[in-house]
Amino acid sequence: MRTAYSVETVRAAEQALMARLPEGALMQRAAAGLAAACADLLRRAGRVYGSRVVLLVGTGDNGGDALYAGARLARRGAGVVAVRAVPGRAHEGGSAALLAAGGRVVDGGESTTHQDWAGRIDLVVDAITGIGGRGGLRPDAAGLVGRYTAHGAPVVAVDLPSGVEADTGEVPGEAVRADATVTFGAYKPALLVDPAAERAGALRLVDIGLGAELPGVPDLEALQYADVAALLPVPAAESDKYRRGVVGIAAGSARYPGAAVLAVSGALRGGAGAVRYAGPGGAAVIARHPETLVHAGRPARAGRVQAWVVGPGLGDGTDAVAAVSDILATDVPVLVDADGLRLLDAEVVRARTAPTVLTPHAGEAAALLGARREEVEAGRLAAVRELAARFGATVLLKGSTTLIATDTPHTPVRVNPTGTGWLATAGSGDVLSGLTGSLLAAGLAPLDAASAGAYLHGLAARRAADGSPLAALDVADAIPAAWRDVRA
Ligand SMILES: NC(=O)C1=CN([C@@H]2O[C@H](COP(=O)(O)OP(=O)(O)OC[C@H]3O[C@@H](n4cnc5c(N)ncnc54)[C@H](OP(=O)(O)O)[C@@H]3O)[C@@H](O)[C@H]2O)[C@@H](O)CC1
Numbered sequence: 001m002r003t004a005y006s007v008e009t010v011r012a013a014e015q016a017l018m019a020r021l022p023e024g025a026l027m028q029r030a031a032a033g034l035a036a037a038c039a040d041l042l043r044r045a046g047r048v049y050g051s052r053v054v055l056l057v058g059t060g061d062n063g064g065d066a067l068y069a070g071a072r073l074a075r076r077g078a079g080v081v082a083v084r085a086v087p088g089r090a091h092e093g094g095s096a097a098l099l100a101a102g103g104r105v106v107d108g109g110e111s112t113t114h115q116d117w118a119g120r121i122d123l124v125v126d127a128i129t130g131i132g133g134r135g136g137l138r139p140d141a142a143g144l145v146g147r148y149t150a151h152g153a154p155v156v157a158v159d160l161p162s163g164v165e166a167d168t169g170e171v172p173g174e175a176v177r178a179d180a181t182v183t184f185g186a187y188k189p190a191l192l193v194d195p196a197a198e199r200a201g202a203l204r205l206v207d208i209g210l211g212a213e214l215p216g217v218p219d220l221e222a223l224q225y226a227d228v229a230a231l232l233p234v235p236a237a238e239s240d241k242y243r244r245g246v247v248g249i250a251a252g253s254a255r256y257p258g259a260a261v262l263a264v265s266g267a268l269r270g271g272a273g274a275v276r277y278a279g280p281g282g283a284a285v286i287a288r289h290p291e292t293l294v295h296a297g298r299p300a301r302a303g304r305v306q307a308w309v310v311g312p313g314l315g316d317g318t319d320a321v322a323a324v325s326d327i328l329a330t331d332v333p334v335l336v337d338a339d340g341l342r343l344l345d346a347e348v349v350r351a352r353t354a355p356t357v358l359t360p361h362a363g364e365a366a367a368l369l370g371a372r373r374e375e376v377e378a379g380r381l382a383a384v385r386e387l388a389a390r391f392g393a394t395v396l397l398k399g400s401t402t403l404i405a406t407d408t409p410h411t412p413v414r415v416n417p418t419g420t421g422w423l424a425t426a427g428s429g430d431v432l433s434g435l436t437g438s439l440l441a442a443g444l445a446p447l448d449a450a451s452a453g454a455y456l457h458g459l460a461a462r463r464a465a466d467g468s469p470l471a472a473l474d475v476a477d478a479i480p481a482a483w484r485d486v487r488a
Pocket residue numbers: 011014015018026027030058059060061062063065128129130131132133134135136137138141158159160163184208
């Protein structure tokens with residue numbers, strides 16, 4: 001499991017650890033890890049000795065980390081220039097260490113020889129702000145970043161790309177775009193959540209001994225192969241199809257019969273013993289998936305299921321309204337997606353005795369929150385938490401970073417690490433809802449079903465795309481291979 005902690009938690013852990021260590025020890029650990037990461041990058045393109053490194057340093061300890069790391073690189077023969085974002089202000093000990101190692105410290109506005117390097121910089125180290133930064137880069141700092149990154153030298157961010165909001169992943173103004181980020185002690189939420197995460201590049205976590213001081217429950221967590229493998233259902237020797245769970249799918253309409261096929265195709269790969277389909281798309285479903293149990297009438301009369309999926313391609317006619325109300329009235333877990341989300345009443349969802357899972361994309365989430373789509377995309381973490389609290393549900397917010405939150409306090413939000421840009425294709429969400437519904441029917445808890453579903457779906461999409469565009473059914477077809485990858 002990859003975990004992330006808020007700034008407040010990281011600072012408290014650092015305080016506790018620092019109290020037991022000699023002054024400055026943590027910064028030295030951070031600087032050593034940062035220097036090693038920079039040296040690796042420099043070696044990839046040539047060597048450390050004789051390379052040209054520019055440190056963009058702010059006024060705080062983030063700059064201090066870079067200055068001490070710069071001193072280490074200078075001692076190995078790199079030419080290191082620290083450029084202060086605020087004239088005359090930078091970490092004193094770090095500045096002295098860099099000067100003593102043969103590096104230089106200049107101010108951003110100064111015309112000095114290092115500017116002749118412009119096109120010949122091998123590495124830019126961004127240390128303007130770390131966890132102490134607020135509100136996007138100030139104009140002077142942004143100007144400095146623009147000047148030194150214009151020639152395409154690789155950029156390593158220290159702790160976080162400067163300008164991103166550490167706790168939320170928001171990017172309120174100008175921010176650095178890094179090729180790699182070297183972070184200390186623990187990942188911060190911004191490193192896992194877009195739009196900030198997308199500016200961080202490759203992540204490298206430096207152990208500074210913080211682990212024992214961090215609480216057991218993080219703010220965010222991202223499942224990895226082993227975590228997902230442990231969640232996936234395994235049929236026992238005595239399992240029959242009903243014991244493995246039956247998932248009901250209420251999807252599709254005369255106008256959108258394809259959604260029924262896609263949701264069923266996901267559900268068939270999710271581990272439930274059988275898939276029951278209720279709605280007008282039965283003929284299309286049977287043509288593609290003859291193993292489905294189809295029912296042409298209302299879901300209430302379709303027969304017993306262990307979980308329902310309602311919404312994909314349902315439209316908004318009377319049948320759609322009836323399907324949503326039938327299904328929300330049941331006492332089994334329900335996943336509501338797509339058109340079903342437009343027919344939701346928060347009070348009805350809150351009053352349910354069994355769990356409800358909502359799977360909106362940003363536009364649907366915005367409609368549920370009465371916000372604008374751009375607001376949801378800019379503040380995904382806040383949006384998913386707010387939706388979960390408002391509906392008393394588990395919410396999977398799809399998008400460039402898929403997030404899953406529950407309404408249970410002190411439960412980490414899950415971040416899905418798999419996926420590909422090619423997943424933004426019509427019908428792929430229908431496959432995800434079928435798959436996740438099937439995992440619910442197989443007995444997974446809502447948070448686990450949603451996060452394992454998103455994980456497998458993203459992995460299947462990567463396999464199916466393999467660098468090329470994909471269609472939603474390709475994703476469904478690749479789920480068994482993704483499942484085997486995870487289990488391997
Ligand atoms: N704690 C520890 O044990 C360890 C901490 N470590 C390191 O320390 C880092 C945290 O250091 P920190 O607390 O000094 O804050 P930091 O991120 O350097 O920002 C400082 C200053 O930036 C300024 N500023 C703010 N917003 C701005 C903006 N938008 N645009 C431009 N400037 C802006 C503002 O200065 P102001 O001008 O307001 O005085 C603020 O005071 C942490 O990320 C990690 O790298 C590691 O060594 C491991 C051990």
